[in-house]
Amino acid sequence: MAGGQERILRRRIKSVQATRKITKAMELIAASQIARSQARIAANRPYRQGMQRIIREAASADPAAARKMLTTPDKVDAAIVLVIVGDRGLSGPYNSSALRAGDRLVHMLQHQGTSVRLFTVGKKAPAFFRFRGLEVEQSFTGFADRPTFADARRVASTLAAPFVAGEVQQVLLVSTRFVSAGSQVVESEQLLPLVMPSDMEVDTSVGLKGYTEFEPEVEQLLSELAPRALESEIFSALLEGAASFHTSQQRAMAAATDNADELGQTLSRIMNRARQDSITTEIMEIVGGAEALRSGK
Amino acid sequence: MATLKVEIVTPEAALWTGDAAGLMARSSEGEFTILPQHTATVGDIVPGLVRVATSSGELAFCVHGGYFQVGADEEPGVTRATVLAGIAERVSEIDVARAQLAKETAEAQLTSTADLDEATRAQLLGSLARAELRLRVAAR
Numbered sequence: 001m002a003g004g005q006e007r008i009l010r011r012r013i014k015s016v017q018a019t020r021k022i023t024k025a026m027e028l029i030a031a032s033q034i035a036r037s038q039a040r041i042a043a044n045r046p047y048r049q050g051m052q053r054i055i056r057e058a059a060s061a062d063p064a065a066a067r068k069m070l071t072t073p074d075k076v077d078a079a080i081v082l083v084i085v086g087d088r089g090l091s092g093p094y095n096s097s098a099l100r101a102g103d104r105l106v107h108m109l110q111h112q113g114t115s116v117r118l119f120t121v122g123k124k125a126p127a128f129f130r131f132r133g134l135e136v137e138q139s140f141t142g143f144a145d146r147p148t149f150a151d152a153r154r155v156a157s158t159l160a161a162p163f164v165a166g167e168v169q170q171v172l173l174v175s176t177r178f179v180s181a182g183s184q185v186v187e188s189e190q191l192l193p194l195v196m197p198s199d200m201e202v203d204t205s206v207g208l209k210g211y212t213e214f215e216p217e218v219e220q221l222l223s224e225l226a227p228r229a230l231e232s233e234i235f236s237a238l239l240e241g242a243a244s245f246h247t248s249q250q251r252a253m254a255a256a257t258d259n260a261d262e263l264g265q266t267l268s269r270i271m272n273r274a275r276q277d278s279i280t281t282e283i284m285e286i287v288g289g290a291e292a293l294r295s296g297k
Numbered sequence: 298m299a300t301l302k303v304e305i306v307t308p309e310a311a312l313w314t315g316d317a318a319g320l321m322a323r324s325s326e327g328e329f330t331i332l333p334q335h336t337a338t339v340g341d342i343v344p345g346l347v348r349v350a351t352s353s354g355e356l357a358f359c360v361h362g363g364y365f366q367v368g369a370d371e372e373p374g375v376t377r378a379t380v381l382a383g384i385a386e387r388v389s390e391i392d393v394a395r396a397q398l399a400k401e402t403a404e405a406q407l408t409s410t411a412d413l414d415e416a417t418r419a420q421l422l423g424s425l426a427r428a429e430l431r432l433r434v435a436a437r
């Protein structure tokens with residue numbers, strides 16, 4: 001009988017509505033996290049800019065020392081690639097686009113004859129790379145949502161060690177940059193050797209106008225500064241990654257909620273038709289029965 | 298009038314910004330004081346006390362190592378001094394009991410565990426040094 005179909009539909013509607021409740025809640029949570037993670041990016045900006053300013057100042061004061069510190073060798077035998085993604089899924093293309101970019105980069109490097117050591121941040125990364133037959137040397141998890149500076153420091157010291165020991169000549173980063181609430185871009189950049197911050201990023205209002213004194217000497221200062229700058233860059237990448245993750249998740253969950261609304265509407269329309277059909281059938285049966293009785297009289 | 302703008306920033310937040318009469322700290326080359334009109338300087342700060350003299354008294358910060366930059370601000374007559382520190386806090390906000398506990402825990406773990414791997418050991422030594430500095434600075 002048609003009532004069976006109606007019951008099945010009712011059950012489906014209920015399940016769609018339950019899912020919608022979850023996606024709606026996730027959307028709201030992500031939305032609240034966006035503001036918080038954006039505030040953290042803003043709070044980090046003075047430190048990051050101050051760091052870049054010092055490096056620029058030191059580099060322009062002693063170009064010879066800077067060249068030693070900041071130049072990438074022509075031939076890179078081994079490199080480290082750090083890929084930053086999230087700990088959780090259900091965030092639209094956030095994880096997959098950074099992972100695919102990381103995968104491409106690794107293949108490109110290997111094609112050039114560079115041996116690659118892969119490090120990752122985020123629970124979603126190791127499974128992806130393992131599936132593609134790439135070995136992840138170390139994966140950091142548990143802080144992708146709310147990274148602290150101590151986390152950045154731990155990642156930085158792990159990556160700096162092989163570079164300082166001369167095992168690798170380059171450290172590269174693949175992460176999602178938070179350009180604005182409407183735009184997040186996956187970018188790969190060089191972490192080590194340090195990249196001279198471009199004019200665009202640095203506010204040159206302070207210093208750079210004459211002689212600057214250095215204590216200790218520029219060369220020593222730069223070599224001490226390098227690990228601090230690495231921490232700072234990784235921390236800002238983690239912060240922007242977290243903000244991008246929340247934004248992406250909010251968008252994905254809003255879309256899921258809309259889809260659930262639409263599906264619920266379609267289903268309830270089908271269900272109403274089914275109910276009407278069954279009522280019509282019933283009436284027809286009753287009328288038919290009455291007719292038969294009358295004609296049989 | 299010549300003024301000095303001081304910023305003390307950590308990666309997580311700007312700890313303090315404001316006008317000051319002077320800034321005192323210690324670099325790897327010794328103690329230094331920065332007054333308004335100081336020449337442009339870049340240098341490091343060894344873990345210890347950073348003091349800022351303001352019109353309403355002296356502020357003390359516990360800085361666990363960092364860097365500073367002094368330079369002329371775009372505003373004429375203003376000198377800007379920026380202190381960058383991975384970890385820093387106001388001395389008045391140090392929790393002595395917590396630092397004491399952290400010190401004891403780190404010491405206990407360092408002595409009781411025989412075969413620590415290098416990373417854990419470095420971490421424990423770091424937290425021990427931070428706890429000791431906090432206690433020293435707070436006891437001043």
